[in-house]
Amino acid sequence: MAGSTEESSLPETMISLRDLRVSYGTREILHGVSFDVMRGETMVILGGSGSGKSTLLRTLVGLEKPSSGQIILSGKDIATVSTEDMDAIRRKLGMSFQGSALFGSMTVGENVALPLREHTKLEDSTIEIMLRLKLEQVGLAGFEDYKPSELSGGMKKRAAVARALAMDPEILFFDEPSAGLDPIIAAGIDQLILELKRAFRMTIIVVTHELASAFLIADRMVLIDKGNVVAIGTVDEMKNSKQPRLRQFLDRVAEPEVEREMDYLQMLTKQPGRGRGTPAKRSA
Amino acid sequence: MEFVTQLGANVTGGLAYIGSLAELGGKAAYYTFIAPFHGKAVRVQRAVSQALDVGVRALPILSLITFFIGLILALQSAYELKKFGAISFVASAVAISMTRELGPLITAIVVIGRSGSAFAAEIGTMKVTEEIDALETMAINPIHFLVTPKFLAMIVMLPCLTIWANFMGILGGALFGVAQADFTFTRYIQASVDALFLRDIISGLVKSIMFGMTITAVGCHEGLVTGAGPEQVGRSTTRAVVMSIFLVVVVDLIFTAIFFFVSGQ
Numbered sequence: 001m002a003g004s005t006e007e008s009s010l011p012e013t014m015i016s017l018r019d020l021r022v023s024y025g026t027r028e029i030l031h032g033v034s035f036d037v038m039r040g041e042t043m044v045i046l047g048g049s050g051s052g053k054s055t056l057l058r059t060l061v062g063l064e065k066p067s068s069g070q071i072i073l074s075g076k077d078i079a080t081v082s083t084e085d086m087d088a089i090r091r092k093l094g095m096s097f098q099g100s101a102l103f104g105s106m107t108v109g110e111n112v113a114l115p116l117r118e119h120t121k122l123e124d125s126t127i128e129i130m131l132r133l134k135l136e137q138v139g140l141a142g143f144e145d146y147k148p149s150e151l152s153g154g155m156k157k158r159a160a161v162a163r164a165l166a167m168d169p170e171i172l173f174f175d176e177p178s179a180g181l182d183p184i185i186a187a188g189i190d191q192l193i194l195e196l197k198r199a200f201r202m203t204i205i206v207v208t209h210e211l212a213s214a215f216l217i218a219d220r221m222v223l224i225d226k227g228n229v230v231a232i233g234t235v236d237e238m239k240n241s242k243q244p245r246l247r248q249f250l251d252r253v254a255e256p257e258v259e260r261e262m263d264y265l266q267m268l269t270k271q272p273g274r275g276r277g278t279p280a281k282r283s284a
Numbered sequence: 285m286e287f288v289t290q291l292g293a294n295v296t297g298g299l300a301y302i303g304s305l306a307e308l309g310g311k312a313a314y315y316t317f318i319a320p321f322h323g324k325a326v327r328v329q330r331a332v333s334q335a336l337d338v339g340v341r342a343l344p345i346l347s348l349i350t351f352f353i354g355l356i357l358a359l360q361s362a363y364e365l366k367k368f369g370a371i372s373f374v375a376s377a378v379a380i381s382m383t384r385e386l387g388p389l390i391t392a393i394v395v396i397g398r399s400g401s402a403f404a405a406e407i408g409t410m411k412v413t414e415e416i417d418a419l420e421t422m423a424i425n426p427i428h429f430l431v432t433p434k435f436l437a438m439i440v441m442l443p444c445l446t447i448w449a450n451f452m453g454i455l456g457g458a459l460f461g462v463a464q465a466d467f468t469f470t471r472y473i474q475a476s477v478d479a480l481f482l483r484d485i486i487s488g489l490v491k492s493i494m495f496g497m498t499i500t501a502v503g504c505h506e507g508l509v510t511g512a513g514p515e516q517v518g519r520s521t522t523r524a525v526v527m528s529i530f531l532v533v534v535v536d537l538i539f540t541a542i543f544f545f546v547s548g549q
Binding site for chain 1: 410413420
């Protein structure tokens with residue numbers, strides 16, 4: 001990796017966020033987020049609906065441009081890199097989207113092979129072998145000729161992971177991996193993430209609000225609330241923390257009624273049109 | 285004062301829209317004509333399947349519509365020409381108005397209805413389901429991947445469809461000519477061919493290429509700017525059709541004016 005050293009004693013920083021700010025129009029979503037992700041660790045980004053955690057993930061993979069701050073990834077600041085450099089960095093990233101985002105017009109096999117066909121000059125037979133390997137890894141061997149619409153929710157998620165793995169990425173991103181899945185299937189996806197972590201020592205970043213899943217897969221966690229980092233630490237540190245907002249999140253305590261009314265009032269008076277909804281209901 | 289502000293906002297909004305269409309069209313043109321020389325091949329297979337969709341599958345409905353339009357044109361012009369005892373000019377009236385104007389225009393409108401709307405719906409759905417984002421995270425340029433094959437298919441197929449539309453329109457006119465104006469079929473066709481100059485056909489084809497670019501740019505742009513939620517796809521599709529029809533007429537006007545002033549026709 002350029003800009004970082006391969007020392008075995010010190011954990012190597014994989015991604016480094018410094019005072020990251022992201023805005024949609026005039027509304028700032030992230031108000032100065034800073035933390036590091038080490039090579040080979042699984043970092044879980046926790047947060048309620050509207051906390052800015054999805055925006056954070058989208059910014060990390062280069063889908064949103066930060067308004068200020070730095071994201072050092074592979075020794076380069078992706079907030080300022082050129083399109084060509086960003087494309088080069090993206091080939092080292094794999095992203096599994098919340099709704100899978102498989103291309104409906106292609107088969108599972110074509111979906112997984114797409115990055116290989118686009119970015120490598122490999123022979124069709126080689127691509128075929130790699131494709132089988134990737135599907136095997138996610139437990140979907142033999143499904144290459146199925147259309148995404150013929151798969152169940154959990155299988156779609158797995159196919160999306162296989163596609164994200166296609167280019168052997170250094171960092172794998174998951175957006176709400178268990179969203180919309182029943183507990184058993186969701187547990188299967190958690191297992192898959194753990195296997196990837198064990199087998200490939202991959203750096204994995206997961207955005208979720210599923211606590212059980214987060215505690216199972218995380219090495220470290222960061223809680224994002226209203227666009228700020230509220231707490232960061234290992235699973236044990238987080239469990240034992242006294243930070244009030246973190247406790248509220250982990251203990252699943254609803255927002256106090258008063259605050260909800262205040263929010264509602266604010267929504268009516270300050271933000272014309274649509275407000276942020278009722279946060280208490282969503283986090284409960 | 286408020287009216288002026290509103291007018292100003294509308295004008296800048298309109299210009300920004302045209303600007304983003306030009307940007308999209310420009311990028312698609314770059315990936316079609318220039319990038320292949322820098323090792324970024326056009327996806328020929330995707331372009332061919334788009335061409336089948338845009339072109340070949342439009343033939344039946346386009347043939348029927350333009351045949352009827354040709355027949356209507358013959359009836360309408362005969363109504364006026366008969367007064368001067370010049371009904372034999374029906375062939376040239378139909379041939380000229382089809383090739384110069386109605387052939388390209390009707391073709392464009394049929395293609396907007398079939399393909400412009402489909403482009404917006406397809407890309408809009410991909411936007412809503414994060415497939416466009418997925419392409420970007422895989423370092424695949426969505427314009428190169430999605431828009432370029434459509435662009436290429438459109439600028440090739442629209443002139444082809446237009447030639448076919450011209451021919452069917454003339455056939456429609458011939459039906460009237462043979463039935464009501466004492467033409468034989470061969471004499472009607474001969475009269476049509478005699479009436480046409482090459483520039484009539486060329487000007488129509490140039491316009492049809494421009495229409496193809498406009499329809500692709502609007503359809504794909506509307507798809508790419510689709511907001512969140514499935515209901516937005518419907519809105520994008522509607523907007524794509526309405527804006528395409530409007531802009532095709534504007535482009536038609538501009539090019540007809542250019543041809544008029546440049547060649548004095």
